[in-house]
Amino acid sequence: MHTGLSTVLDVLPIAVIIFSFQFLYLKRSVPNLKKVLLGFIYVLIGLAFFLEGLELALFPLGKTMAAQLTDPAFLNIIDPEDIHWSDYYWVYAFAFAIGFSTTVAEPALLAVAIKANEVSGGAIGIWGLRTAVALGVAMGLVLGTWRIVTGYPLHWFIISGYLIVVMQTIFAPRMIIALAYDSGGVTTSTVTVPLVAALGLGLAHTIPGRSVLIDGFGLIAFASLFPMMTVMAHAQIARWRAGRKLSPSLENRHAL
Amino acid sequence: MQAIRIPKSVQPLLDSFRDLMPIVLVVAVFQLLVIRQPLPNLLDLLLGVLFIVIGLSLFVKGLEMGLFPIGQSMAQSFARKGSVLWLLLFAFCLGFGTTVAEPALIAIAEEASKIAAAGKLIPSSTESMEQYALGLRYTVALSVGLAIVLGVIRIVKGWPIHWLIIGGYICIIIITEFAPQEIIGIAYDSGGVTTSTITVPLVTALGVGLASSIKGRNPMIDGFGLIALASLTPIMFVMVYGMIVH
Numbered sequence: 001m002h003t004g005l006s007t008v009l010d011v012l013p014i015a016v017i018i019f020s021f022q023f024l025y026l027k028r029s030v031p032n033l034k035k036v037l038l039g040f041i042y043v044l045i046g047l048a049f050f051l052e053g054l055e056l057a058l059f060p061l062g063k064t065m066a067a068q069l070t071d072p073a074f075l076n077i078i079d080p081e082d083i084h085w086s087d088y089y090w091v092y093a094f095a096f097a098i099g100f101s102t103t104v105a106e107p108a109l110l111a112v113a114i115k116a117n118e119v120s121g122g123a124i125g126i127w128g129l130r131t132a133v134a135l136g137v138a139m140g141l142v143l144g145t146w147r148i149v150t151g152y153p154l155h156w157f158i159i160s161g162y163l164i165v166v167m168q169t170i171f172a173p174r175m176i177i178a179l180a181y182d183s184g185g186v187t188t189s190t191v192t193v194p195l196v197a198a199l200g201l202g203l204a205h206t207i208p209g210r211s212v213l214i215d216g217f218g219l220i221a222f223a224s225l226f227p228m229m230t231v232m233a234h235a236q237i238a239r240w241r242a243g244r245k246l247s248p249s250l251e252n253r254h255a256l
Numbered sequence: 257m258q259a260i261r262i263p264k265s266v267q268p269l270l271d272s273f274r275d276l277m278p279i280v281l282v283v284a285v286f287q288l289l290v291i292r293q294p295l296p297n298l299l300d301l302l303l304g305v306l307f308i309v310i311g312l313s314l315f316v317k318g319l320e321m322g323l324f325p326i327g328q329s330m331a332q333s334f335a336r337k338g339s340v341l342w343l344l345l346f347a348f349c350l351g352f353g354t355t356v357a358e359p360a361l362i363a364i365a366e367e368a369s370k371i372a373a374a375g376k377l378i379p380s381s382t383e384s385m386e387q388y389a390l391g392l393r394y395t396v397a398l399s400v401g402l403a404i405v406l407g408v409i410r411i412v413k414g415w416p417i418h419w420l421i422i423g424g425y426i427c428i429i430i431i432t433e434f435a436p437q438e439i440i441g442i443a444y445d446s447g448g449v450t451t452s453t454i455t456v457p458l459v460t461a462l463g464v465g466l467a468s469s470i471k472g473r474n475p476m477i478d479g480f481g482l483i484a485l486a487s488l489t490p491i492m493f494v495m496v497y498g499m500i501v502h
Contacts, residue, residue: 021330042317042318043318047315058304068291101278112480181418181484182484221444224487
């Protein structure tokens with residue numbers, strides 16, 4: 001089986017690096033060596049199954065759905081040369097829903113959320129972080145798909161996004177900054193990437209005048225940029241609310 | 257905690273299934289209610305979802321048992337030994353090794369090579385497409401290796417993360433001006449793609465482990481940030497790769 005073999009080849013370098021440093025340089029016996037080795041075998045088998053499953057279900061289905069949702073006939077577009085960005089409302093809805101749901105399923109994000117919860121002594125909630133990030137990805141994808149439809153250059157958006165992130169960095173609580181930056185890279189992982197890439201490429205393929213190479217990519221960049229903003233915003237709102245609790249009269253007025 | 261006792265071996269499967277449920281729901285609702293079409297190849301689909309759930313559970317379990325603890329324990333051993341050079345060598349190897357192995361990166365590199373061939377940027381022979389994809393993978397892996405090295409130096413020295421990130425942004429903006437248009441989207445995407453399920457737990461464990469073993473470092477402020485750097489450098493490197501190849 002092709003996938004199985006390639007998985008072995010892919011996990012092999014990690015195992016070689018870790019164990020050669022461990023045994024040749026650090027020369028310390030690994031605590032629970034048997035358990036660690038079993039863990040590596042789990043990773044191997046898990047990855048093989050996972051990739052096979054993606055190829056079998058998510059990748060083709062995501063492509064089909066992206067193609068169907070962007071089909072001018074489905075969207076009641078009579079003249080494909082004369083489209084308005086609002087004609088694509090189902091695409092934006094799909095981008096939001098798929099962005100949110102794939103991010104919640106992202107194991108890498110879960111791993112970071114657990115670690116952040118542990119390190120912060122519970123100040124950062126696992127679900128709070130996950131939903132803040134998922135919301136960021138969802139918003140990013142809506143804007144990203146809108147960009148493909150309208151055809152504005154990608155780097156305008158990314159550069160303005162960077163500016164907003166820099167501005168937020170100045171005001172955000174210091175504890176959250178590194179984690180917020182990290183959550184940008186964490187979001188787009190094994191589950192999100194195939195579907196989001198398929199959506200972007202499908203969209204660029206069906207809209208006249210879009211180049212798959214220039215416009216099809218770039219969605220993942222949006223999905224990694226926005227979580228930084230939402231996580232910092234989340235932290236600022238949390239701090240603002242914590243500060244407001246000191247004055248009960250204000251709290252009553254703004255109670256949710 | 258749950259009222260019903262669930263066997264330990266089943267719990268991860270349920271967790272994976274619960275995490276995967278929203279996607280299944282979104283896909284089903286859009287397919288059946290919005291597009292109003294039956295799900296194609298239902299059997300393949302169900303089998304695929306089953307494979308994903310099993311694979312994800314095993315994978316996460318394996319990371320928790322193997323990669324997560326070993327990343328942290330090695331970070332502590334390195335900090336005790338005190339040789340920065342070896343630590344940096346390890347950091348580079350870790351970044352490079354985990355990224356070359358990244359399934360999401362493999363997928364996007366293949367996709368990019370197909371599209372580059374279709375757009376006649378490279379000859380559309382299997383050989384040149386594989387070469388392009390492989391070149392892209394090695395470029396990204398190299399950049400992640402260097403990012404982890406830089407990030408580890410940052411943790412050791414205690415530099416604030418935002419100066420590195422903002423500096424990186426400025427570099428990206430400058431390089432974007434000179435990069436060929438076709439590569440910009442791929443470059444920006446590859447930044448998000450690199451750091452996925454194998455890399456993240458390992459690198460996070462390394463960072464947090466280092467920050468908690470080095471005196472005067474706060475694991476919350478200094479421990480995170482490696483992934484952020486690893487998502488920045490590929491953008492620059494892939495644009496440079498595009499300038500050379502195209």
